[in-house]
Amino acid sequence: MTATATRPAPPLVLPKTVSIVAAVVAAIPFVIHAIATFSGYFGQDDxxxxxxxxxxxxxxxxxxxxxYSGHIAPGMFLLAWFITALAPLNYTIAVIPVLLMQAGASILLWRLLVRLFGHRWGLLLPYAMYTFSSLILYSTMWWAYSVQLFPLLLTMFGAFNTHLTYLRTRESKHVVTTLLWTVxxxxxxxxxxxFLPLLFGFTLLLGERAPWRVWLAxxxxxxxxxxLYAGLTVSRIKEGLPSGDVIVEFLRRSVVDVFLPGLFGGPWTDPAMGAAISTPPLGLRIAAAAIAVAVIAGGIVVGGRKAVLAWSLLGAYVVVDLALVIIxxxxxxxxxxxxxxxxxxxxxxxxxxxxxxxYSSLRLKRPAAGVLVVLLGVSATFSYLWLAPGLKFEKAKQYVATAQAALKADPSIVLYDTPVPEEIMNKWFFVDGKASRVIGLLPGPPKFDQPAENMxxxxxxxxPRKINNVRDPVVGRPGPYAKCGYAVGYDTATIPLSGRVDGRRLLRMEYYTSGKGPVTFRLGKATHEIHLNDGLHVLYLVVDGSFDRVDINRATQVDPMCVVDVRIGTPMT
Structure with a gap:
């Protein structure tokens, strides 16, 4: 009997040490950001x-x-529909997809860097500039922006990776994949x-060429x-540019006060109104600008023509970014x-x-790379945690929780739709800046602007505060019948008003009847059919239009209804 030869087990292949460290460099800010984000809430456009x-x-x-304010984003709206269908106004469910996209983007970026330059310790520094970036982490605490930026970054790195694969294999299927990432x-x-100019610049930096057919596609x-964009949107480009002084101040704020400090571990300051950041101290701004100049100059010394091309591509991208805001x-x-x-x-x-x-020709040693990454990571994390409370939308969270508890205790409550505080939704949202938009998706759902005896x-x-009357009312003139006012039966009763009503108001009517049933109100061009109960009651009805009389009739042969008081104005509690 002969012995059977056995093959030795293949050696265990471990990830490169630098990639393990890169995973830590990505995981730390991701976890910090996830914890901070989960403690936040929806706000404004959300x-x-x-x-x-x-x-x-x-x-x-x-x-x-x-x-949507100059944006065409079917992917964002499809995602919004999905999470709303799954769990309306559930913030945790809403942020999970964008956090997954954040993680995916970080993985694809590291993969791209390694494929381009190999497993180098020096890559950890630019990678940390991305993963720890307070500019990205702070702004994406706002859900409406996170569902724009993280998909953009995920697809950007996806497109770069597949285009690199095409340049190395020249297989046409990878061009198609790159186009799909772009779509x-x-x-x-x-x-x-x-993406198109970025991919073109990327190709030049690699010293490669792609056939004209690729760029044509x-x-x-x-x-x-x-x-498609031009056909579906109203142009947001304003006639006439702002003055030169305004543009210069804007550029200084964008680049010197925000962008450069944010790149190098800043901005080391407070949050400001909306999603803005307060201006950092002058010394820190000067330091960030000096570091930027040194980095650009050092890159040119180290990288030569390639560095000039790289900085030119970056400069062009930033110019386009800022030009879009300017116009x-x-x-x-x-x-x-x-x-x-x-x-x-x-x-x-x-x-x-x-x-x-x-800096692709520079080989940064492990100790130097480690020190720089730690310094950048600590500084950027400090900046981010300093800024984070500014986009947690605590006021909106408390507002929704309070309303939800009240409506759960009494589901019969009917609400008059009113604007919400500016901390929740800005006044420039106009009709959309109302309570119905903020809590309208709560279980129930909440009842807004429906006819009710108690509103x-x-x-x-x-x-919820009970409405007791209306302020600055236009009133119905006294009726012809003593103790009854206006007798409303099958024939229409017309109640002339003391003045004209224009716009959205609340009608308050006192009535009594021995026969319950439907009643039709005609207020200018608007018609309302309402079911009234027998006995002595008050009716609140939200009206919107222009009229100077109220026409009422009962569609069925029942006992007349007495209308003893009509007044239309703004609600008061």
Whole structure:
């Protein structure tokens, strides 16, 4: 009997040590960001997006391709519909998909860096600039922005990876995959239109060439997207640029006060109004600018022509980012918008990649890389935790919780829809800045503006307050019948008013009848059919229009109803 030869077991392949450290560099800020994000809540645009999702279908083109303040984002609206259908106004469920996209983007970026430059300790520094970036982590605590930026970053790195695969294999299927990544990015954020010039610059930095057919395919996709975008949106480009002084101040705030400090572990300051950041101390701003100049100059010394090309690509991207703000938002808001990191956060990964190319010939040793990464990580984490409370939307969280508890205790409550505090939704949302948009998706759902004998409105804390009367009323003139006022039967009774009613108001009517049943109100062009109960009652009815009389009739042969008092005004508690 012969012995059977056995093959030795293949050696266990362990990840490169540098990749293990990179996983830690990604995991630490991810966990910190996830904890901070889960302790936050919805705010501002979040409520409008989710409210529309709750009142639309997933295959409604008008919903998916709506013009939302200049954004066409069917992917975002489809995701909003899905999480709303799954768990309305559940913040935890809402943020899980974007956190997964954040993790996926970090993985794809490291994979790209390693494929480009190999397993180098020096790559940890640009990678940490991305993963720890307070500009990205702070701004994405706002859910409405996180569902734009993280899909953009995920698809950007996906497109770069597949384009790199194409350049190395020349297989056409990878061009198709790159185009699909681009389409996915465009579905969430129109800045994915910049993938084409980024990929072209990326190809030049690699010293490669791609056939004209590749760029033609990307160009056709870009042209189709531009045509779709132009056809579905109202142009936000303002006539006439702001003054030179305003533009210079905006650029200083965006680049010197926010972007550069944010790259190097800053901004070491407080949150400001909205998603903005307070201006850092002058010394820190000067230090960040000096480091930036040194990094650019050092890259040119080390990398030569490649570094010049890399910095040029980064400069062009940042110029486009800022130019878009200058021609759309700056005329409306002013230079303070430069303190909002949302308009430059997408330039952070471009900076990281361009910096890696500029210094690609430099071999940073492990101790030096470790020290720099730790310093950057500690500083950026400190900045982020300092900023984080500014986008937790505590006021909105408390408002919704208070209203939910009250409505759960008494589901019969009918609410008069009123504006909410500006900390929850800004006044420029107008009709969308109301309580119905904020709590309208709560279980029940809550009843708004329905005819009722008892009507309430939510105060600034979300507590229902009973409406007792109306302020500054237009009143019904005295009726012809003593103790009855106006007798409303099958024939229409007309109640003339003391003045004209214009706009949205609340009608308060006192009536009594021995026969319950439907009653029809005609108020100008509007008609309301309401079921009334027998006995002595008060009716509150939300009206909106222009009229100077109230016409009432009963559609069935029942005992007449007596209307003894009509007044229309703004509600008071």
């Amino acid at each position: 409520f409008i997006i989710l409210y529309r999702a709750g009142n639309s279908g997933p295959f409604d083109p008008g919903y998916l391709f709506q013009d 996915a990015g465009m579905a969430f954020y129109e800045k994915a239109a910049l 990307h160009g056709v996709l870009l042209a189709g997207f531009v045509a 759309t938002r700056l005329p409306e808001i002013g230079p303070l918008i430069g303190n909002d990191p949302r308009y430059t956060a997408d330039a952070v990964p471009v900076t990281v990649l361009c910096g890696a190319f500029a 309430y409105l939510l105060d600034d804390n979300g507590t």
